[in-house]
Amino acid sequence: MPGPLNMPEKTALTVFKGVGPALAEKLHKLGLSSVQDVLFHLPLRYQDRTRVTPIGALRPGMDAVVEGTVQGTDVVMGRRRSLLCRLHDGTGGLSLRFYYFSGALKANLERGSQWRCYGEVRPGASGLEIYHPELQSLDSITPLPVAETLTPIYPSTEGLSQQRLRSLSEAALAWLDQGNSLTELLPANILEEYQLAPLREAIHTLHRPPPSVDLEALEEGRHWAQHRLAFEELLAHQLAMLNLRAQIRSHEAPAMPPGKELAGLFLARLGFNLTGAQQRVGSEIARDLQQRQPMLRLIQGDVGSGKTLVAAMAALQALEAGWQVALMAPTEILAEQHFNNFSAWLAPLGISVAWLAGKLKGKTRQNQLQMIETGDAAMVVGTHALFQGEVQFHNLGLAIIDEQHRFGVQQRLALRDKGAAGQFSPHQLIMTATPIPRTLAMSAYADLDTSVLDELPPGRTPVNTVLVSDSRREEVIERVKMGCAEGRQAYWVCTLIEESEQLQAQAAEGTWEMLCESLPQLSIGLIHGRMKPMEKAEIMAAFKGGDLHLLVATTVIEVGVDVPNASLMVIENPERLGLAQLHQLRGRVGRGSTASHCVLLYHAPLSHLGRERLGIMRESTDGFVIAEKDLQLRGPGEVLGTRQTGVVQFRVADLLRDADLLPRVQEAASLMQQQYPQQCQPLIDRWLAVGQQFARV
């Protein structure tokens, strides 16, 4: 067993001349404590100060170095008092303007003195001006050399100047040149196999790029030095995720033998066969449940791919083995639908189902809690309320979480503690209908195993989607009328940007009134988030039972609700929603065998991006394709949801740009774990701040 690595770059920054306790404290706030931290604190961008520009050649907007002689310096009273210094170089004149200045500065900028300055050139009251330029005096005896490399601009914090950060990185690079080493944590075979440049060269190049550097490549993050570091950074993140997974999996889970009886009985009553994908994913889960380590599996399956049945099969295996199962859904409507399904499926098998939601109060609530605690209810369905402190499970063995994108990593981790008598951790099955692009899944969900339900049950016809401007609303209403006259059912979905449920509800009410007036021959229902659960359930039941032709709804119907006879959906202002959300909504139709239609009733004029995004909805019904395109158009933060924990900020890497590196990074990560375990933690420490490493746990 090799000993701990000796890493000289972990030397504290106070080895540098001029770094005392006060500065060290400031640097610490920026996450800079060791020489290594400074070397890996990489520039955000660069400035070219390798040439001096004649003043006569300056144009507004340029970042430029100029040299000249002061003609005069005065305090002027404009809208704000400022110090104005006029500089000439024989080709033209330029003003330097300071809003904050000392008497000493005014004295230094005396007539006849010579200066080099750097800054952004802009049009001003006195011709071209630079506000608050960086200044160097040219009056010393030895002429100052111009910069030999591009000038780095570092991520900074208040009270820490670029000049300070530059001199720090200068000191760190000099420290390296004095024969100190930078530990190469990637083993030679990985460097060779993936053609990665040596670390030291990459670091040096990024801090001080030579003027000959391919600046365009550098700005776009395609430079070999960035590629080298992006690989190492992604690898460090991958290893951190694998650590997290190992941590959850270090608890013991109940091993559940494959069921002998219940699944057979259940499938026999179902009336149809499982799809190939359902069978495949089902057996992956069955295998996981037999292990003594907690299952951590994410099922991705498009809307309507039949995730609920897969969850039911998993539940039956746990139930037959004598363990409790909890199924958590993000909304009450959805939880209720699951409760109805599971009650119908499990009652004939003699299994009781408990029901828990936030709004359940008083005696009924006590009653349900009791059943959960005693184990009289072996199956428990509910909302987030399920995992609150007051809920004591008898012997929870499996937790199923539907529609994962609404739940954070935190909740996933908290589940650990709900296990049977604190001794066992439950297995976790997470289901999502929001396909996560492969590239994101690999990094943001690297702690989960994934299965994909990539087959829809037979007899579905793809939804036909059209884009219609809301100036043609009347035609759309006519179309709804015709459809309903033919015995179909329709949704009319109202969207608002505001998160306020009250405003959403008002908008839906307005639309409902308008539609009731235009379509007196139809019976029209209304459902929104401000209604009581009972009311919502009644409306949904009426719609499901065919008593309502048309259902006006807010996005509360987004997830999971299943009404096979509904074959027309109108979505108002679709341009306001994410593509994943639109895809979810659209998935409410097209569940039966009749051809279904979705009308995207947009508010004209659409932006270019808006047109492009809605065009994707028209052209594809494949959730994975839509998610990939959405990712390309909007970036990872938006696609995963900004509040989602586990979306990491990278220093060099970019998930979109470096997507092609990910499979190799994964390979390299498992190789490192197996062959170079002592190098894994130092690599994580190098790239992830301590806070980042533990934020997830």
Ligand code: ADP
């Ligand atoms: P998801 O949760 O993946 O969106 P559901 O589990 O709600 O999908 O299933 C959608 C519909 O498809 C339900 O009405 C369900 O009964 C039906 N279904 C599921 N699997 C099959 C299958 N193998 N054959 C036919 N119908 C199926």
Ligand code: MG
């Ligand atoms: Mg579902």
